[in-house]
Amino acid sequence: MLPSSDASLPAVGASAAISEYSAEERQLLLQLARSSILCALQDREPPPFAASPHLSEPRGAFTTLYARGRLRGCVGYPTPVLPLYRTVIETARAAALEDPRFRPVTPEEAGDLRISISVLSPLAPIRADEVEVGRHGLVVSDGIRRGLLLPQVPVEHGWDRMTFLEQTCRKAGLHDDAWRNRDITIEAFTAEVFGDAE
Numbered sequence: 261m262l263p264s265s266d267a268s269l270p271a272v273g274a275s276a277a278i279s280e281y282s283a284e285e286r287q288l289l290l291q292l293a294r295s296s297i298l299c300a301l302q303d304r305e306p307p308p309f310a311a312s313p314h315l316s317e318p319r320g321a322f323t324t325l326y327a328r329g330r331l332r333g334c335v336g337y338p339t340p341v342l343p344l345y346r347t348v349i350e351t352a353r354a355a356a357l358e359d360p361r362f363r364p365v366t367p368e369e370a371g372d373l374r375i376s377i378s379v380l381s382p383l384a385p386i387r388a389d390e391v392e393v394g395r396h397g398l399v400v401s402d403g404i405r406r407g408l409l410l411p412q413v414p415v416e417h418g419w420d421r422m423t424f425l426e427q428t429c430r431k432a433g434l435h436d437d438a439w440r441n442r443d444i445t446i447e448a449f450t451a452e453v454f455g456d457a458e
Contacts, residue, residue, distance in 0.1 A: 278454060281379065285315060292322050292345060293352035293375050300353040301367045302397050311345040317354045319344040320380035320449070322410060323351040325365070332373065338380060338399060338449070348377060350379040360425055376455035378410050386448040391421050391431055396448040398428040400439060407432030411451050 281289070292309060299306045321344060333355035337347055352375070356365040363371065383399055391398065397411040407428045414424040417453025425446075426436035438444050 261444065262411065269357045270339045280366075281314075281452060281454070285312075286377075288315070289345065289377055290375055290454070290456060291349050292348050296352040297325075297348040297373070300357055300371055301365070306349055309345060309349075315345045316343040318342060319347060321347045321351060322380070322451075323348060323353050324376040324378065324410075324455075325352075326376070327369055327373055332365065332369075333362050335359050336378070336380075338383065340382070345435060362371045374456045376440075376453060378412075378451040378453045380451045382393065383447040383449050384447055386426055388421075388446060391424065391446075391448060392426055393419065393421055395436065395450060396423065397451055399445075399447040399449070400425070400428045400432050400434065401445040401447070402434055402438065402443065404440075405432045405434060405440055409435070411449075412453060412455075 292306070295308050318340035320337050320339050320341075322334055324334040325332040335354040335358065336351045338402060341347070342350065356370075356373075358364075378397075380397070386396070386398075393414045395411060397409060397413075399408045401407075407430070409424070409428045409431060413419075414427075417423075417427075419427065425439040429436055429438040429444075432438075434444070439446060
């Protein structure tokens with residue numbers, strides 16, 4: 261799993277023009293995320309969940325947590341390694357307890373957390389000049405170094421395409437202009453983003 265970037269509170273749903281997930285499915289996933297966090301804080305397993313075929317499809321996803329409007333944790337799988345509902349359960353717990361940038365969430369904080377889920381499309385190679393701010397998320401890779409930024413991040417920070425590429429390189433631990441190197445892999449994805457604010 262990868263932690264995602266620092267970010268302010270996203271404009272919920274801004275990254276997907278057409279919703280793949282119904283309002284009911286979104287609420288179920290948000291409830292799963294919150295239940296996973298609460299159960300983890302109580303050192304117990306989440307209750308069994310009978311997922312629909314749609315929510316059982318393998319999908320990459322990130323769960324982002326906010327406390328008082330500020331990032332409190334964000335962890336996810338950029339590629340589809342688990343059924344979506346399991347991905348949400350695991351990434352919610354990890355965002356609360358395992359994001360290395362933050363101390364673990366406490367039981368006292370849990371009730372005030374806001375949750376946002378980003379369900380990712382498959383990764384696809386992209387040229388730097390094809391990157392669209394507000395539509396694409398990016399993954400920049402150089403061997404074992406890998407940086408990922410969700411589509412909402414450059415919008416929140418007011419970045420242009422070049423700054424977005426530079427910041428994704430920085431996230432991977434590379435020089436800002438590493439994206440110009442032919443040996444660097446640049447991949448893009450889109451995301452359907454939804455959260456508690458809906």
